[in-house]
Amino acid sequence: MTDIARPDEPVAAVAAVNAVEASSGAPKRTGRAKETARKILVWIPLILLVVWTVTPFLVTLSVSFKQRAEVFADPGLIPSNPTFDAYGEVLASDSFTTSFVNSLIVGGGTTALSILIGVPAAYAFARFRFRGRHLLLLFTLLPRLVPSLGLMVPIYRLAVVAGLLDKRITLIIVYTAMLLPLAVWLMVGFFQQIPREIEEAASVDGASLWGRLRYIVAPLAAPAMITIGVLAFREAWNEFTLVLVLTNTPGKRTLPFELYLMQGIEGIANFPGEAAFTILTILPFILVYTRIEKYVVAGLVTGSGK
Amino acid sequence: MTATTASKSKRNGARWWQRSAPPPGRDNTAVIGQSKSTPYLFTLPAILLVAAVLGFPVLYGVFQSLFRAPSLGAPVEWVSFENYADMFSSDDFWHSLNKTAVFVFGSLIVGTVLGLFFAFALFRVLGRLRFLRAVTVAPYIISNVAAAVMFRILFNSQFGTVNRVIEFFGLDGPSWLAKPGLAMLVVIFTQVWTDLPLTILLLLGGLMTIDQAHLDAALVDGADGWTRARHITIPLLAPQLLISTVWLSYSTLTGLGVVLALTGGGPLKATQTMAMEMYSVAFRSLEFNRALAIATFILIVNALLTLGYVGIGRRFEYDQ
Known part of the structure; x- marks a missing residue:
């Protein structure tokens, strides 16, 4: 498996977006705000991906450090009295x-x-x-x-x-x-x-x-x-x-x-x-x-x- | 020139198992130092092992599904298709077929939607974050049983994180694994969680092969993001979607680990899939030959489904 290199083409795509936006006469500031909004939008699914994958591990790890009786009384993610029991x-x-x-x-x-x-x-x-x-x-x-x-x-x-x-x-x-x-x-x-x-x-x-x-x-x-x-x-x-x-x-x-x-x-x-x-x-x-x-x-x- | 053309047309006309005829003008017939028996010495252990452990038992199983022991422990007798007749007239079988359909198609839908969503997300940041790739693949190194334990903790009605989140919004969390409909949902999510790494990687690989020119052209024509995804990217992803569909379907149809370790088929047989039914008939009722009929049926359904997906996939593929 070779490492994945990002293809150069997206640069062209971004250029095209800018061209389209420029030709439609949108003010530059809106374009920049849009860029920022898009960057945030890119990250939300990625955070969801991490949450989806990691949550089961974290929850299991958390429960493993609790006492048997404590599991029900202390359902928080961070155990209040962590133990290796x-x-x-x-x-x-x-x-x-x-x-x-x-x-x-x-x-x-x-x-x-x-x-x-x-x-x-x-x-x-x-x-x-x-x-x-x-x-x-x-x-x-x-x-x-x-x-x-x-x-x-x-x-x-x-x-x-x-x-x-x-x-x-x-x-x-x-x-x-x-x-x-x-x-x-x-x-x-x-x-x-x-x-x-x-x-x-x-x-x-x-x-x-x-x-x-x-x-x-x-x-x-x-x-x-x-x-x-x-x-x-x-x-x-x-x-x-x-x-x-x-x-x-x-x-x-x-x-x-x-x-x-x-x-x-x-x-x-x-x-x-x-x-x-x-x-x-x-x-x-x-x-x-x-x-x-x-x-x-x-x-x-x-x-x-x- | 004519010789080359002739050999070329001959090669095109050849059947698929003959396709790699040696190219003309080069002696590929032997590696220097190769004796006649070396290739067989090298390959025979692998072939024999695969034939003995995978090939033979499956054929033996299909054959044995035509026999039955009149009573427990008695020697088996030839009954032709009686096991299958009994299977098709049993309510438990139809119930499990029903549950399998929900399980397979539910997992397919959830798995494909999530797989596409995450693949698109990863494609945007490609190459920059190896950490994300590592996270994506993590569920693959977990056994089905471990995944089941994790999800039983996650969905526990009293202290599970899912219900804690629901309570945070002021609602009462249900007891997921005690309610028939919800238990199936949890099983589907657990199965998808274990299978998603491959789906994501497959679709991501597909996205990377798409010629960006198509998207640029659409962009210049003013197509918005959703239109581009719907009419260009997803049709171009058809081959990868097909492979991931075949894989997800195979993995859920023949998957036993998650169901057995998570619910054991319960509550009230709500998650009794065909795989579970086969296991129960074989190792709880000890009616092995009847179980083999179910197993054979599952193999046939799997083959038919795969052919069906390939047929549908052909129709949606772009003519390039």
Whole structure:
């Protein structure tokens, strides 16, 4: 994803506006007032955008610093007696710690496996000519259209028969497969942009296929691989519908599943607990967000299958 | 010259899966150092994994929807389309179809309107504020369950911020998640909140490809902002609107996470979409084969809707 540069054309548009206004004989001062009014009008939707996106986060953050009893008595955004009780409670609970570790392992595994399998496949599709190439690429990309809802029952039934329930490796394999069509699609486009001549030159100088992959292709493809890694980790970290059916024992679940269970288990809703759990679930992303954001955007835009 | 023309016309006549025939005059048949089996060694793991985890289970699911266990735990028997017949004669199914229509089209309308609004707003300040782009994308990194928790706090009848704002204006805030009509509204807003980043980015990308000359011409002709948006920008955005519509529709039709974590289909089944219905039939009633019939139906509806959107999109596209 290249950075978005503002096109020069709007300058022309502004010039045209000024020309139209000048020709209609409007006094200059009205024009300037209009300009100011327009500038304010530009900002109102942007402020609404920030409010729309950020409010749910802020409200959750606020509730997470309150006492259970206080939530109802003190509904203000800034807690009057901020406390870390909810965080302490969540961090001390097995449901959080084990699912956090599970999510880390499944996320790391999915990331590694997606890159390990997806990158060579994409390289082959982009560089090599071989029989059945287009059909095989189609077979790899088309399952992208399969919703996880359609997989829930069949995968559950197959996992029961194969004895693969409650295993992290099952989740890793399933999430990797769900990510592969996107990863291959993204990387094929990327590899096609790397000039073939670079590799041919290296080849003439005696570099083997492995040497070229290791010293030329991999460094050039690093940004695209990071994108895939971020998307893979995000998928594994957030996925809910399949982990819901593929695990059913405490200690085997990932974070979204435990958060889902937290809502129902206690008779009275523990809002600060849920809020703290939510915040802690997002925290790893928030910490590195400014660094990964551009990769997320790149993956998001490519992933829409344009 | 004639050879080039011949090869060109042949390429134009070729079917789409043959389209990248090697260009003439250049040997693209192999990368130096490539052996015959290398491409297959590289691609096979990916193909096998995708086929085993995505391709096979879906086909297996469609096939299994033609079977049924006479009693719980008994081996399944071939019943042809009986599961589908039962599905179409069940009130619960029609109820969920109804709710799905509200959910899908409600999310489409809210999502497209908000997406356009925010995309236009961002387009005005393009390139100057990376911060805004980061904010826009933030909901994408949140799981559906986390979004549901956030919105349940936001819309809580006693301490939720939404009701606090309503009370500020001297009105009584409703109990959003306890009233059937309002619960669906909250579900729609939560779903749109999670899906909006992609819609905004898609539409923003579309806006950036629009040739400014069209707008300048209209401006000189004296068209006001709304007229320009209505008659020039939005028709030129048709391709991006189509993609975002297909995506939003797919994501809501097959989306389970938000509904399950936010309302679980309640209150009084007011948010029992087809996805929820499939989940309940499968994992609460344990009638897996009946659930597979519903899942297959959802896949078919999704395909038909996509074709429908493409058809409508074609009609609105500009002939350039």
